[in-house]
Amino acid sequence: MIGIFDSGVGGLTVVRAILEEIPGYDIVYFGDTAHSPYGTKSSETVIGYTIKNIEFLLSQGAKVIVIACNTASSVATAEVLERFSVPIFEVITPAVELALQISRNFNFGVIGTRATVTSGIYEKKIMEKHPQAKVYSVACPLLVPLVEEGWMNKPETSMIVKKYLLPLKIRQIDTLILGCTHYPLLQKVIQRKIGRRVRLIDSSIGVSSSVKAFLAHNAEVKQQLGQNGNLMLFVSDVTDQFQKIAAMTLKTGVTLKCVKL
């Protein structure tokens, strides 16, 4: 079973990408909706939640973990790699690799939650591989609530996106990393506001390719994963809003089980 978690509904974009890229694997998803959002909270708190989430997924039989949340990936990866022995994937590294492949001028933009941007993780990972790169980051804390309200196509959202992207637009970036799993749901308006020449990197696609590549070379782990196409969805708080957006993201009806951690 592949275990995937996020602070809420955003990580379902990763589930969707994995279902498309490597169909058939059993998946257990946990959305920590009782503690959502993570992006406005301290590193210490996010690390605590991340550990609990992984323990829950392991208890459900997960043999591989995907941290489908940029905030948790940014601040908690080092900690959980030390603590757990199963393979753990996060969304930052694959997005950075994709960005480095695509860029021509190595001027990168990164947008994310306040916690992700404050962590400086994208800059660090990009500079490690390409020290001459320029990386401009902007925290966009209002985009998560706007997506969770379903305001993807409202003019107010468009104005707010424009305001957030302005400092990146003047920097001549050619690649923009969407450093939050909610943002692919705003892809259209982001593309319109940043301009058509800038390539957008969707971290959900990056991580699913990484998992695919890993399984191709690790037959032993692959064997441990069930391949009956089961999808179990757990949340720590059931709300109508979550069910609505989950169904929209996965394009299918969803049954949620609630579990208190």
Added chain:
Amino acid sequence: MIGIFDSGVGGLTVVRAILEEIPGYDIVYFGDTAHSPYGTKSSETVIGYTIKNIEFLLSQGAKVIVIACNTASSVATAEVLERFSVPIFEVITPAVELALQISRNFNFGVIGTRATVTSGIYEKKIMEKHPQAKVYSVACPLLVPLVEEGWMNKPETSMIVKKYLLPLKIRQIDTLILGCTHYPLLQKVIQRKIGRRVRLIDSSIGVSSSVKAFLAHNAEVKQQLGQNGNLMLFVSDVTDQFQKIAAMTLKTGVTLKCVKL
């Protein structure tokens, strides 16, 4: 000691009102920032948090509890009144009483979080006292994140407030209840968008008057409360953002202690 809690920073408007109306009492405040916001979560989850918060305040020596959060007041009051024996105040009833005193045409507007509006508590309490009243409620889930970002004076906020208030504006309300402790921080723009003739009811002022009236008639409880002007602030997660808004709301430097519940 008076114990006051909210999901985050919003309840500090209640602290401010109590400091002004009945100065000198010792106050212990708890902001449940690790679980914030409450307004997008289910009743069951909010009830669980509310019980834990009250238990914490009692453990700190609180002899009176103020639920300085409309969402918790809406969905958890009945439950905690049964469970705890100390006097517990909530923000809904005083706001309703104030609104009924002020209104002339008994057409009321209520704005709040999704959880508060869904609970229907304001309608119920108003209709109990004045069955001919008309109550129009609108959930405004984006206003809390906008306040927490400090976007009180941005044009985008103004547009969003206008959009939310439009259905109330056409209803000829003469009184608008600000059913969330964050909203007094948006008082100016709300007043501008709803029109100068509509009176706004700030629930933080209502509840502080209730506590004052109660203490005037309950000497025994009053004696148990320390009156050394101490103010202790606890949060379940310390973030820079909280400290900034706390200092702005209380107009003084603040020292936060962190406690995990």
